[in-house]
Amino acid sequence: MEVIICPDADEVGRVAAAKVARVCADEERPVLGLATGSSPLAIYAHLAAKVEAGELDLSAVDAFALDEYVGLDRNHPESYASVIARTVTEPLRMDPARVHVPDGAAEDIEAAAEAYERAISEAGGVSVQILGIGTNGHIGFNEPTSSFSSRTRIKTLAERTRLDNQRFFSSLEEVPTHCLTQGLGTIMDARHVLLVAQGAAKADAVAATVEGPVSAVCPASILQHHRRATVVLDEAAASGLRLRGYYQHVYAHKPGWQRFA
16 A cells, blocks of 8 residues: 655645546556545646646546435435536546436345446446545545445445535435445456545544554444555645655655655
């Protein structure tokens, strides 16, 4: 696991976007894994700047969102279909037909989950999976005690997660109680994983992910077993890391051929 500590949230976005762009340049048919929430917004802003400058073309790239609320109309402004459309598809000039979101409105949720897994596989698998992290250590909507081998499925949202997401809705009552999410096993199949976190509220979850034991109580800790996991943090999110100085030393002395930003 590579840990990169940046001075602020915007630099987190710049560095992470450079990683995504490098993976896209290295693969013949890149496939993006998209996260929602506040954490990846700076990534998308920096990727959009690269697209605008003619440095990056994502028009023929396939993409798969991590999750979607169950029972929320696809056209609701806080459905992840809507969020991905306005924060990723449009600014990055991607083909909407190539950007996929789980079908949280399906009558047969299990069948929809299986279809989503097949679609990812048929696209060639995810090249780089972008991840945020919840304050309880969840990635995607894989709440604590999720199986490390889990695949796309329905999950009940933890009350902590619903409270964290309340800021996007008018009240807690409007926050859905269930979601359709890629599983931890699905996430681990990505060829690269890229987790970003900003702010002191994420410090404990980050420390448990990077330096704690690998445990289902902190779902993100499974990333310690990923072959190509990159964690990009601002100073506040990194404040709980015991080996913070070591990570900064390693990054400062990377040889040029290993750098992507």
